[in-house]
Amino acid sequence: MTDTIAVTGIVATPPLVISKTNDLTVVTFRLASTQRRFDRGRDRWIDSGTNWYSVTAFRQLAVNVDSSVVKGDKVVVTGRLRVRDWQNGEKKGTNVDIEATSIGHDLAWGTTTFVRAVSSASAVDDAAPESEEEFRSETDAEAPAGPLFEEAPATAPF
Numbered sequence: 001m002t003d004t005i006a007v008t009g010i011v012a013t014p015p016l017v018i019s020k021t022n023d024l025t026v027v028t029f030r031l032a033s034t035q036r037r038f039d040r041g042r043d044r045w046i047d048s049g050t051n052w053y054s055v056t057a058f059r060q061l062a063v064n065v066d067s068s069v070v071k072g073d074k075v076v077v078t079g080r081l082r083v084r085d086w087q088n089g090e091k092k093g094t095n096v097d098i099e100a101t102s103i104g105h106d107l108a109w110g111t112t113t114f115v116r117a118v119s120s121a122s123a124v125d126d127a128a129p130e131s132e133e134e135f136r137s138e139t140d141a142e143a144p145a146g147p148l149f150e151e152a153p154a155t156a157p158f
Contacts (some may be wrong), residue, residue: 009053011029011031011070025062028055028056032050032051033051034047034049036048076105
């Protein structure tokens with residue numbers, strides 16, 4: 001059974017491309033998520049322990065993570081949670097994995113700039129219209145005259 005989870009944390013290892021073929025790219029990294037609380041008795045913030053996750057991303061998400069995320073970034077990860085027990089000789093442990101469905105920078109800590117990725121499979125031969133006139137001529141010859149988007153009034157109309 002898998003559960004959906006959203007986790008905020010710090011990228012603890014450099015994202016590693018572990019498989020890159022024409023059909024599939026896979027990226028993995030470790031995520032450290034530390035909960036903090038304010039201790040009023042001590043008048044300071046206290047770390048409440050760190051949870052560690054192995055995050056795996058596939059396909060276009062993996063390509064985008066590889067080019068956008070670096071060790072130390074604060075991110076938000078959503079995906080499917082999987083908890084696995086393992087044993088190797090005398091060593092035993094538990095892995096907590098997230099198969100990511102989305103990953104983004106945590107904007108509570110900074111800013112980022114979004115650039116839409118275009119994969120070769122979804123690329124269109126025709127270029128996007130460069131002007132409003134070109135857009136109008138491609139979409140609707142009967143479009144009413146005037147700008148597509150009007151500027152907001154300087155003052156509220158009420």
